[in-house]
Amino acid sequence: MSSPGARFALGVYRTAGIMATPLVGAYLAYRTAKGKEERARRTERFGYASANRPQGPLVWFHAASVGETNAVIPLIREIRRRDIHVILTTGTITSAKVAADRLGNEAIHQYVPLDLKPAVSRFLEYWQPDCAIIAESEIWPATMMELGRRRIPQILVNARMSDRSFARWQRRPSIAEALFENLALVIAQSDLDSERFRDLGARHVMTSGNLKVDTDAPPYDAAIFARYKQQIGDRKTWAAISTFDGEENAAAVVHRTLKERNNQLTIIVPRHPERSDEIEQMLVAQGLKVARRTREDIISPDVDVFLGDTIGEMGLYLRLTEVVFVGRSLYAEGGQNPLEPAMLGCAVLSGSNVQNFREAYQKLARRGSARMVRDTEMLAKGVHYLLINDDARRNMIEAGIAAVQEMRGALTATVKALEPYINPLTVKARLLPKSAQG
Numbered sequence: 001m002s003s004p005g006a007r008f009a010l011g012v013y014r015t016a017g018i019m020a021t022p023l024v025g026a027y028l029a030y031r032t033a034k035g036k037e038e039r040a041r042r043t044e045r046f047g048y049a050s051a052n053r054p055q056g057p058l059v060w061f062h063a064a065s066v067g068e069t070n071a072v073i074p075l076i077r078e079i080r081r082r083d084i085h086v087i088l089t090t091g092t093i094t095s096a097k098v099a100a101d102r103l104g105n106e107a108i109h110q111y112v113p114l115d116l117k118p119a120v121s122r123f124l125e126y127w128q129p130d131c132a133i134i135a136e137s138e139i140w141p142a143t144m145m146e147l148g149r150r151r152i153p154q155i156l157v158n159a160r161m162s163d164r165s166f167a168r169w170q171r172r173p174s175i176a177e178a179l180f181e182n183l184a185l186v187i188a189q190s191d192l193d194s195e196r197f198r199d200l201g202a203r204h205v206m207t208s209g210n211l212k213v214d215t216d217a218p219p220y221d222a223a224i225f226a227r228y229k230q231q232i233g234d235r236k237t238w239a240a241i242s243t244f245d246g247e248e249n250a251a252a253v254v255h256r257t258l259k260e261r262n263n264q265l266t267i268i269v270p271r272h273p274e275r276s277d278e279i280e281q282m283l284v285a286q287g288l289k290v291a292r293r294t295r296e297d298i299i300s301p302d303v304d305v306f307l308g309d310t311i312g313e314m315g316l317y318l319r320l321t322e323v324v325f326v327g328r329s330l331y332a333e334g335g336q337n338p339l340e341p342a343m344l345g346c347a348v349l350s351g352s353n354v355q356n357f358r359e360a361y362q363k364l365a366r367r368g369s370a371r372m373v374r375d376t377e378m379l380a381k382g383v384h385y386l387l388i389n390d391d392a393r394r395n396m397i398e399a400g401i402a403a404v405q406e407m408r409g410a411l412t413a414t415v416k417a418l419e420p421y422i423n424p425l426t427v428k429a430r431l432l433p434k435s436a437q438g
Contacts, residue, residue, distance in 0.1 A: 009175055020116065045111050046118075055432065057085065057429045061088045069135075076107055084426060087108045091111065094311045120146045153185075154182060155184055157414055158414070159188045162355055185206070189208070210407065211410045213407040220313065237265045237323070242337075244328045246330070247328075251325070268306070283305050283307075294310055322347060326341065326349070330373070335357040343400070351374075368395065
């Protein structure tokens with residue numbers, strides 16, 4: 001049972017949210033002007049529905065961004081095979097596009113309501129979900145309290161707890177317990193994550209492994225791939241993907257360092273494509289010729305950098321190379337998912353700041369399929385070595401594919417853990433007339 005102090009603090013949070021609701025419109029307008037919200041669907045953030053609720057059982061999935069969305073898509077499909085309807089909420093335009101491209105009519109997509117009681121209550125009142133399944137590390141107090149008040153089971157899947165988040169919650173143990181005790185089940189990525197959730201007050205916790213290992217390889221357009229392969233010809237390539245500020249400049253330095261020896265093509269795929277104009281200006285200022293995917297520029301022999309400034313085409317970019325640096329790890333913290341490049345046959349390089357993907361990197365490194373670099377100079381040496389050493393590159397690629405195969409199984413474990421919550425909904429759904437099952 002949570003302490004009176006924790007209940008008071010959460011009550012203050014809820015009340016502050018109610019009072020702040022009239023001011024949030026200006027905040028969303030600002031985000032819309034920055035291209036971070038869809039103007040036509042902005043009311044969804046206040047909990048207003050823009051689609052009809054289907055008849056019968058409904059599970060609410062929430063995935064914050066692209067990585068989480070891709071991770072839960074196979075799980076959503078497992079739920080849909082049981083004739084249960086799914087609403088998927090996400091928080092970014094990019095993840096909304098991924099959901100539309102990969103799920104289509106398999107799930108209803110809405111933008112997640114802001115963590116304000118009026119918005120969350122409006123959302124839940126309309127959609128009436130039978131269960132809420134939340135991906136990874138999304139902890140929203142007002143949402144959790146409202147789900148708890150309505151006795152809607154809420155489950156964290158593929159759950160992880162970063163070093164920073166764990167330290168922050170440890171400073172507020174009573175509030176953490178008051179929130180985490182609302183979770184019916186936590187299905188964590190690793191034993192360390194499980195231990196942390198238990199320490200913070202979650203009652204029922206188990207370890208499944210990482211759902212991202214069980215996702216399909218990212219899709220690609222074969223005709224576009226063939227066109228770019230022809231344009232690249234026999235040039236060596238390497239890619240810097242999911243890059244954050246500072247890492248594109250590091251990739252430019254690596255390119256200039258190696259250009260005379262390798263005449264390589266550098267592929268840069270920023271984590272946030274809206275920064276691409278700024279990135280191109282930086283590259284051009286350094287004397288580099290840039291081809292951009294959105295302009296459908298030809299990758300002529302004198303192009304230095306192919307800028308992957310599109311959403312949902314990581315499968316294309318990864319298939320154009322066998323050497324990949326995974327960003328948010330050299331000049332930013334947390335890391336990005338190394339499993340996609342590993343499963344698609346790429347040798348993986350990364351900075352050391354990979355706390356959010358620690359276990360995945362440990363398993364890849366143990367197999368010899370991922371290497372850490374300290375700085376730009378070390379990155380340049382690593383790229384050069386792998387570009388000129390076919391055996392070393394091939395060994396890393398094969399080790400990565402084997403490591404990913406060893407790590408599979410999280411989807412099966414997660415589905416089994418969800419059965420007590422999903423099986424009754426399956427029975428209920430299949431008792432409905434066929435016309436209502438969708």
